[in-house]
Amino acid sequence: MRQLYRPLLSVITVSFLLLSTPIAQANPAPPIEVVASFSILANITKEVGGPLVNVASLVGPDADSHVFNPSPADAKSLARAQVVVINGLGFEGWIDRLVKSSGFKGALVVASNGVKPLDFKDETKSNAPEQKHSHKHDHKHNHAKDDHGAVDPHAWQDLKNGKIYAENIRAALVTVMPAARDEINARAHRYIAQIDALDQASRVRLAAVPEAQRRVISSHDAFGYFAQAYDVEFFAAQGWSTEREVSAADMAALIREIRKDQVRALFVENMSDPRLMQRISEETGVRIGGKLYSDALSAPGAGADTYLKMFSSNVNTILQALEP
Numbered sequence: 201m202r203q204l205y206r207p208l209l210s211v212i213t214v215s216f217l218l219l220s221t222p223i224a225q226a227n228p229a230p231p232i233e234v235v236a237s238f239s240i241l242a243n244i245t246k247e248v249g250g251p252l253v254n255v256a257s258l259v260g261p262d263a264d265s266h267v268f269n270p271s272p273a274d275a276k277s278l279a280r281a282q283v284v285v286i287n288g289l290g291f292e293g294w295i296d297r298l299v300k301s302s303g304f305k306g307a308l309v310v311a312s313n314g315v316k317p318l319d320f321k322d323e324t325k326s327n328a329p330e331q332k333h334s335h336k337h338d339h340k341h342n343h344a345k346d347d348h349g350a351v352d353p354h355a356w357q358d359l360k361n362g363k364i365y366a367e368n369i370r371a372a373l374v375t376v377m378p379a380a381r382d383e384i385n386a387r388a389h390r391y392i393a394q395i396d397a398l399d400q401a402s403r404v405r406l407a408a409v410p411e412a413q414r415r416v417i418s419s420h421d422a423f424g425y426f427a428q429a430y431d432v433e434f435f436a437a438q439g440w441s442t443e444r445e446v447s448a449a450d451m452a453a454l455i456r457e458i459r460k461d462q463v464r465a466l467f468v469e470n471m472s473d474p475r476l477m478q479r480i481s482e483e484t485g486v487r488i489g490g491k492l493y494s495d496a497l498s499a500p501g502a503g504a505d506t507y508l509k510m511f512s513s514n515v516n517t518i519l520q521a522l523e524p
């Protein structure tokens with residue numbers, strides 16, 4: 201019996217090696233082409249897809265998606281893409297026209313699908329802190345919907361939403377590449393666990409700062425989800441979109457409120473003009489506590505070139521500025 205089986209097994213082993221190994225190496229599935237609307241989504245997509253995806257970002261590092269003008273080259277890259285990932289929630293006001301004009305026929309993924317959107321305060325009114333104070337104790341409840349029904353698009357600033365983004369991207373990639381399901385699922389699982397760990401750690405670290413000190417000012421109103429999730433009060437000099445100009449009256453009201461309240465720090469943003477915050481700092485004597493990453497990652501190697509590094513950098517910057 202033994203002698204009979206041994207050669208048979210060897211033949212099977214050799215055939216297996218000859219057949220399977222070289223074929224698997226000769227024909228690796230080429231990565232699929234993915235276009236993400238902005239740098240944060242591009243990174244989340246790369247984390248989930250790894251070597252299975254080539255990801256391009258329409259709006260680059262340190263750049264402003266609110267006022268982006270797509271070029272003909274952007275339309276061409278969409279036309280070649282198999283998957284396009286956007287934030288949704290009205291963030292990319294320019295995306296519908298671009299998708300239509302490009303002739304894109306692939307899968308369009310709205311990463312924020314399933315996120316509980318935050319309503320914006322009426323953006324035609326001032327963002328002076330006094331208004332927000334009236335919401336201070338109920339900001340876990342719904343704000344009244346404004347006339348336009350606009351919602352805050354900056355959902356990625358709550359890591360719990362980041363998990364939803366990663367899950368939506370995972371599901372879309374599995375649909376497009378069913379053969380790579382196990383690899384994609386494993387990568388997404390690991391990545392979502394990392395997001396979770398950072399979420400917990402950030403919550404604990406920020407909660408250690410006395411509540412009355414957790415009051416800061418940012419340039420534009422991009423930290424509503426962060427404020428809600430991590431219980432830091434943000435006042436914004438500018439409305440939710442960088443497109444809105446700050447009027448002299450807005451500015452005067454904001455400066456009055458900063459003087460009256462004990463706002464601890466001002467922050468510039470990586471994708472907004474810092475001059476507005478510099479002026480407020482000069483007029484109020486409140487120091488600039490550093491740079492927050494709101495709507496874009498940093499350039500590669502500059503310390504906030506992934507979603508998780510960006511988030512850590514923001515938490516570290518806020519904590520440093522709030523320390524007495």
Ligand SMILES: [Zn+2]
Pocket residue numbers: 266354420421422440441442494495
């Ligand atoms: Zn923004």
